[in-house]
Amino acid sequence: MDRFVDREQEMQTLQSEYNRKGSSLVVLYGRRRVGKTTLISEFIKDKKALFFLASEESEIQNRNLFKDKVADFVDNDILRNSDIKSWDTLFKAIVEKEFTTKPVIVIDEFQYLGKSNEAFPSIFQRIWEELLKDKSIMVILCGSLISMMESQTLAYSSPLYGRRTAQIRLKQIPFKYYGEFFPAKSYKELIETYAITGGVPKYIELFSDENDIVESIQKCILNRSGYLYNEPYFLLQQEVTEIGTYFSIIKAIAAGNSKLSAIAAVLETKTTGLTKYLKTLIDLDIVEREVPVTEPNPEKSKKGLYKIKDNYLRFWFAFVYPNISFIESGHSEIVISRIRSNLVKEHTAFVYEDICREKMWDLNASNAWPFHFSKLGRHWDSHTETDIVALDPDGKNLILGECKYHKDPVGIDVLHELEKKAPTITWQNIERKVWYVLFSINGFTDDLINLANTRNDVLLCM
Secondary structure: OOOOOOOHHHHHHHHHHHHOOOOEEEEEEOOOOOOHHHHHHHHHOOOOEEEEEOOOOOHHHHHHHHHHHHHHHHOOHHHHOOOOOOHHHHHHHHHOOOOOOOOEEEEEOOHHHHHHOOOHHHHHHHHHHHHHOOOOOEEEEEEOOHHHHHHHHHOOOOOOOOOOOEEEEOOOOOHHHHHHHOOOOOHHHHHHHHHHHOOOHHHHHHOOOOOOHHHHHHHHOOOOOOOOOOHHHHHHHOOOOOHHHHHHHHHHHHOOOOOHHHHHHHHOOOHHHOHHHHHHHHHOOOEEEEOOOOOOOHHHOOOOEEEEOOHHHHHHHHHHHHHHHHHHOOOHHHHHHHHHHHHHHHHHHHHHHHHHHHHHHHHHHOOOOOOOOOEEEEEEOOOOEEEEEEEOOOOOEEEEEEEEOOOOOEOHHHHHHHHHHHHHOOOOOOOOEEEEEEEEOOOEOHHHHHHHHOOOOEEEEO
8 A cells, every 4th residue: 555645734844844945853753653754754755864763773883874865865985984973064064065955954753863872962063053054945843752762862961952943743643534545435434444553554554455454453463473463562662761661650550440530440549640641641651630621620630541542552462462372373363253242332332422522623614503612521420431521611501412333224213312411511600502413334213313303402413
């Protein structure tokens, strides 16, 4: 599969920086396999560019490799055959070369240079100030270790703080673009694929050759030699220490322990001992903390629930990690049987809710209602739970919604149940109008469709 999908906003940012007069310094970072290198390659394909991939080797080895790249870039045989002991000399060779168009210098996996030499961010800061800042040149610092990239390039304590002209944290591709990856798949098949691959381009590529989602899981994930079998270990091992503690926390959340107290109980520890780990997982976009959307002070709310944000990790910790012994002993068929029986109700149905909430923002932008909501989320209390609650900034309108990943069409009873929830949702002590939206993977009954056609406050969406 060779498709460049989405990334319009990121490409616009990069092009805008390239069009800037003088110099530009862009920090681009994101998790493994999210498509950073592909984005950069697409951006520089029609430009004069030097692309350097740093490694975990020593600084001297990286500098020698960079020297060879620079020598080719500026076509300098003397430089190629010289013993260079200074990064300054290499960047000076670049700026002294006359180019017909603005050159682009890409340093991929930049964090490894800082890892091999803690002073490298300071070295590069001096190079930027003395050699690059006043030249017509674009520099892209790219990295996949989120915590290290933030500390080396973006944090207030970093020597490079305040030097960047733009920053891009590349995220997973939204579900709405999946049809471009798989034009032959049905909407339901797209949801099934997204529920596992979660918008990560490399995962999408691996799943592109199979039609049956469970066969894809067996081939790419449950195979001990498969690319994705140990992927969660690779994602975490370079970002965190105490990987066992993080795995235990994620496993507890995947098992349905969403309250802080419940997670602590499973791990037999105090809640205060989990705070730093959960914060790290949130910073890494692996876990998120949800509160009812109507909460006035979300940060201080005691109703917070934790969920795994990443679709693949959510699946892996629910179905693979607890069954490692079966897979390692050569009995993956037992795991496959469990996945076939429980994938929809324990995983895909919840991902479908996320897809529906994503769709809500598109409906909002397309004027599906005579107002625009500004907050969207879920709502729950001790009695009920509502999949979708959207609030307008003036407090005069409230949207309630349900998402049903059922094998049968949704009927009027679901709308009536949703209507009963409206009075129980406390938000704004003023007169408000309530609107309803129902999402269903398998459509709606004729009775519900006919009723919705007579009301302007009910919206049905596939």
